[in-house]
Amino acid sequence: MGGGNQVPLQRPTGASTVGATSTNRPRARDVGIVIGELLCPGPLNSITDVPRVKVGMAEKILGDLSTPDEKKRKKIVRAGVTLIGTDDIESVPLFAGVAALQGSGELTGAHYIKEGGELKGYIAITGTSQLGAAHSGVYNLRPLSIQLPVAGETYDRMTHPLARDPIGLADIQQALANMTFGKLREGNVGGGAAMVSFGLKGGTGTSSRLVPSTQGKDFIVGAIVQANHGSPYDLTIAGVQVGRVLAEEGYTKPWFPAQDTGIQQPKDGDGSIIVVIATDAPLLPHQCSAVARRAGVGISRGGGGTGFFSGDIFLCFSTAAPLTPPETPRYEQKIEPVSTYSVEVVNNETLDVIFRAAADATEEAILNALFAAEELEGYTGRKWRSLPIQRVEEILRNAGRIPEKATAGGF
Numbered sequence: 001m002g003g004g005n006q007v008p009l010q011r012p013t014g015a016s017t018v019g020a021t022s023t024n025r026p027r028a029r030d031v032g033i034v035i036g037e038l039l040c041p042g043p044l045n046s047i048t049d050v051p052r053v054k055v056g057m058a059e060k061i062l063g064d065l066s067t068p069d070e071k072k073r074k075k076i077v078r079a080g081v082t083l084i085g086t087d088d089i090e091s092v093p094l095f096a097g098v099a100a101l102q103g104s105g106e107l108t109g110a111h112y113i114k115e116g117g118e119l120k121g122y123i124a125i126t127g128t129s130q131l132g133a134a135h136s137g138v139y140n141l142r143p144l145s146i147q148l149p150v151a152g153e154t155y156d157r158m159t160h161p162l163a164r165d166p167i168g169l170a171d172i173q174q175a176l177a178n179m180t181f182g183k184l185r186e187g188n189v190g191g192g193a194a195m196v197s198f199g200l201k202g203g204t205g206t207s208s209r210l211v212p213s214t215q216g217k218d219f220i221v222g223a224i225v226q227a228n229h230g231s232p233y234d235l236t237i238a239g240v241q242v243g244r245v246l247a248e249e250g251y252t253k254p255w256f257p258a259q260d261t262g263i264q265q266p267k268d269g270d271g272s273i274i275v276v277i278a279t280d281a282p283l284l285p286h287q288c289s290a291v292a293r294r295a296g297v298g299i300s301r302g303g304g305g306t307g308f309f310s311g312d313i314f315l316c317f318s319t320a321a322p323l324t325p326p327e328t329p330r331y332e333q334k335i336e337p338v339s340t341y342s343v344e345v346v347n348n349e350t351l352d353v354i355f356r357a358a359a360d361a362t363e364e365a366i367l368n369a370l371f372a373a374e375e376l377e378g379y380t381g382r383k384w385r386s387l388p389i390q391r392v393e394e395i396l397r398n399a400g401r402i403p404e405k406a407t408a409g410g411f
Contacts, residue, residue, distance in 0.1 A: 025187070025374070025386070025411055028367035031393050032402035033238050035207075035367070036360030039353070042208035045364075047222030048181050049208040050278040052086040052319045055224060056179030057190030057204070058171045063379070076379035078160040081134050081167050082190035082204060083175040084224060084276050085122040086319060090142055093118040096317035097289030101296035105272045105311015108135050109150035117285025119317045121147050122176075125191040125226045125274050127156035130167035137172030152313060154228035154272035156194040159378035184224075187372030191226045194376070196271065197369065198243055198303065199232030199252030201376045201384045205369025209357035211281065219281040221357035223295065227369040229273040229310045234303035237367060237392065238401040243303060245395050251388055272311035273299060273366075277358050282320035282344040287351060292316035294355045298362030316358070320344070386411070 028035070029045065042049030059080030064072065086094070096119035098110045108131070113119060122141070124134040131153040138149035175190070184206050192203030208222035232252035235243025246252050275295040283291065292314040299305045305312060321343040346354070370387045377383045389411035396402045 025372055026389065027186070028237075028364060028371050031389065032405065033367065033396065035238065035364040036209070036356065039209040039211065039357055039360055041364075042210055042220050042222065044183055045208055046184050046206045047084070047208060047224040047276070047278050048184060048206075050220045050222045050319060051280050053222065053278045054085065054087065054179040054181045055184055056083045056175040056177070057081070057185060058174040058178060059189055059193040060166050060171065061193065062166070076161070077166045078156070078194035078376070078378060079127055079130055079166045080190045080193035081124055081126045081130065081137075081171055081175050082192070082224070082226065083122050083124055083172070083179060084278070088322075089119065090121055090145070093120045093323040094317045094319060095283060095285050095288055095321055095323070096315060097285050097287070097292050099289050099292040099295070099314045101299065101305050101312035101314075102308065102310055103313065104309045105153060105274075105313050106131060107150065107152040107274070107313045107315065109148040112148045113150070113315070117288075118323055119150065119315075121149055123276055123315065124149070124151040124172065125276070126151065126153055126167055127160060127191065127194055128153045129156070129160065133167040134172065137167065137169045140169050141172065141176065150315070152226070152274040152315075154191070154195055154226050154274060154311070156228065158196060158380075158382065159194040159376055159384070161379050186368050188374055188376060192228075192369060194378075195226060195228035196384050197227040197366070198230035198235040199247065199384075200370060201373035201386050202227040202229075203369045203373045205365040205367065205372065207361040207364035207368060209361050211353050211357050213281075219279060219354070221277065221279045221281070221291075221354055221361055223275055223277045223298075223358065223361035223365045225362065225365040225369060226274045227366050228271040229299070229307065229312065230271070230302070230304045231307070234306070236301065236303040238396060240396055240399045240401055242392055242395050246388070246391070249391075251385055251391070271307070272313070273304065275299070275314040275362050275365075277314065277316040277361070278319065279316070279354065280319050281346050281354055283316075283318040284343075284345050287346060287348070288316040288318060290351065291354055291358050294358040295362040297355075297359035299366070301359070301363045302366050304366075
């Protein structure tokens, strides 16, 4: 294995979990990790806690990793797509805003969101080489309408041949068919199927927070991430520099095959993360942009946000004020009269708690992606380990960040 203190690769075995992950691995909160002690998660601790929000995923894991034939290995597929939206998103636009901590990536449709302040269709998240296909796939769900599809990407070169473009309309339709308002799978699923984070297998994760209001009910802020970012030494969990310990013990070094293809690895910290935040709090577009920016707070708490080539790009939308103004009659005059409509909006002076919720949910969603993800072997034969949960528990327990209790066991 190259490297001094490498540990053997281990496959996870039996443990129970409250969350709906890609495996039976626990979520971060299941082992006692609490991110942000002032706000509680929603019932599912998921972006789907936000009323009307649904998420669908599809992935392709194809090819024989045991073959020594280089041509066959280049046909190996590690890819997927995640769709986020509401039942009526294609006919009822929502207020939205975008932001970035570092723009070394792509989110199509962002210019229109900045200009028009609205989201008019499903959001797709996938790998870099599948961005065009995801964009086309979303467009072809409604080919006769005027639309600018929103599609984001993170760089999956180390696990998937960039020359391959396996995602198409059928996969978008499958993700659409899989859409749910309930518990979500996490880890090696959807667009996160091929992603690597902090030198470990990353992927898809989600979390939510309840936000008190003066209206006698809680608002909900939910986040979903596609985590493909972070330097191994920087991983921070509940304020503890866990990544430094794991790196020194050899957990975060990828395993290389004897006949390595020599493909250059990205620098530590490169890779990218896409964060989508949804809320039922009534926000205007400029407020959505401000909330989206707070995803960067959650990323930085977890040790991310310092890579120039890490595209850390965020989108926030509000389900509270659908853009359904009354029909404006068309007049014969050359100048069309102005029409107006009214919306409720959060007081700017009380946005602080929503900012906090967005940061907390983002930070925990990243952890849930890492906790759920399983070891992955890429097309070159390199393998990325899953987060060693039992070792992480030991580190956090020794630091006094989680209570004494039975460990997750086997992870």
